[in-house]
Amino acid sequence: MAHRLSKIATRTGDAGDTGLGDGTRVPKDSARVQTLGDIDELNSAIGVVLAEDVPPAMRAALEQVQQDLLDLGGEVSIPGHAMVGEEHVARLDARLEEWNRDLAPLREFILPGGSRAAAAAHLARTVCRRAERSLVALGRREPVGERARQYLNRLSDLLFVAGRTLNRHAGRPDVQWRHDRGKS
16 A cells, blocks of 8 residues: 555546556546546545534544545446445444434525535535436446445535534524515
């Protein structure tokens, strides 16, 4: 591992292809590489959330998610390999139940926003949904792990609840959608 990333500019992708974890070369616009890019972008979006004021327990959980996303990327980069298991999904389910427990029930849709941290969590949620769609599209062409799909689906739910929790942490209300506003 110490020498794995010792040379960043390899120039091996200059022709528009890239290497997967198993050594095979694929076009950079393949469904698999698109999915890897979306998972990488999601991890970066969670990094933006973590750059904000986040409660310590949420910080620890989201840092674990970032580690899990590297596992998921490893899984996607090696066709037929599984790294995300039932325990990953169960961990998200437990956090989802814990974080949602103290939130008021929603009576209306909410808009992404409120505090800066909450807005970042909502942005990460939308990136997560895109990564999930990419993984599903890849799965229509090639086998992908069932737990990987479940993980991204559950993670987007967790990021929604994280946004609400972060607003509460900042003393801000959820931004309510006003469906009855007058048309101008």
